[in-house]
Amino acid sequence: MKIVVTESQLKEIMGMEIGERSRSFAFTRKKRLFPKSAMKSNPDRFKKYDKEVKGIEESMDMSELDYESFHEDENLSELRNAIDRNKTVSVAFVKKDGTVRHMAIRKNLSSYVASEREKSDAQMNVEQTHNLKKVVDINSYIRDLKRMRAENRDNPNPVDDNELKQMAAKKAWRSVNLQNVLGFLVSGKFVDLRDENQIMDRFGPEVHGQLTKSMVRSMEQEQGNNNQEEIQEMFEIY
Numbered sequence: 471m472k473i474v475v476t477e478s479q480l481k482e483i484m485g486m487e488i489g490e491r492s493r494s495f496a497f498t499r500k501k502r503l504f505p506k507s508a509m510k511s512n513p514d515r516f517k518k519y520d521k522e523v524k525g526i527e528e529s530m531d532m533s534e535l536d537y538e539s540f541h542e543d544e545n546l547s548e549l550r551n552a553i554d555r556n557k558t559v560s561v562a563f564v565k566k567d568g569t570v571r572h573m574a575i576r577k578n579l580s581s582y583v584a585s586e587r588e589k590s591d592a593q594m595n596v597e598q599t600h601n602l603k604k605v606v607d608i609n610s611y612i613r614d615l616k617r618m619r620a621e622n623r624d625n626p627n628p629v630d631d632n633e634l635k636q637m638a639a640k641k642a643w644r645s646v647n648l649q650n651v652l653g654f655l656v657s658g659k660f661v662d663l664r665d666e667n668q669i670m671d672r673f674g675p676e677v678h679g680q681l682t683k684s685m686v687r688s689m690e691q692e693q694g695n696n697n698q699e700e701i702q703e704m705f706e707i708y
Contacts, residue, residue, distance in 0.1 A: 534649035534667045537598045552656045553577050558608060560655035562681055563646050564673055570652065570680040573644065575605035581635035582606075602645045611642035652678070653685060660688035 540546060552559055556577045565571050597604060615638035622628050652669055654661040660681075664670065670678045681689075 536601045562652040564650040574608045579639040582639035601648045614638040
């Protein structure tokens with residue numbers, strides 16, 4: 471049975487004000503995904519509030535998402551699996567100039583041909599050393615390929631289309647700083663990393679709120695589902 475109540479009724483039931491903080495997806499996500507055991511195992515990943523509520527030592531500061539956490543955190547397994555399967559994922563992150571970039575990304579392109587030149591240790595370890603994730607900007611690839619094909623039509627010596635694809639793929643690679651990521655959208659689910667990366671403290675409210683419409687819709691839907699679950703639990707208790 472589905473129970474629908476208004477916000478005023480919900481306030482009366484819960485006996486408390488529903489402020490912006492309790493509405494936020496980030497707040498509910500922390501409660502759902504980060505139990506006390508997980509926080510104890512890696513306390514640097516969590517904010518002061520979590521440490522106080524869960525009894526974690528205050529002496530440790532929260533650190534941003536790094537290369538190791540991205541590849542090992544069980545809460546990001548769905549994101550990693552999607553990327554590994556070369557699914558298209560959306561990301562919002564802060565660029566070096568302080569502006570927010572939204573990208574549709576993939577792990578690789580079949581048309582990309584890697585260089586055969588031997589890489590140095592620094593080149594091979596650049597992602598781990600600088601907390602980066604190298605990805606393909608899908609929209610950039612499509613845009614450049616379309617432009618190249620248009621120019622190629624007027625070329626007296628046209629280039630083979632496979633070569634055009636290789637050229638466009640080579641230009642589409644981007645490096646995303648994991649510590650500046652606001653979040654990822656994976657199969658309609660928003661993975662909110664703004665608290666972990668301290669986006670509000672580091673960049674301010676304007677940057678903090680620059681999510682795509684799809685990300686916002688995902689947050690609103692998730693929050694609605696959480697509210698329904700909380701109401702259902704209260705009716706079951708009483």
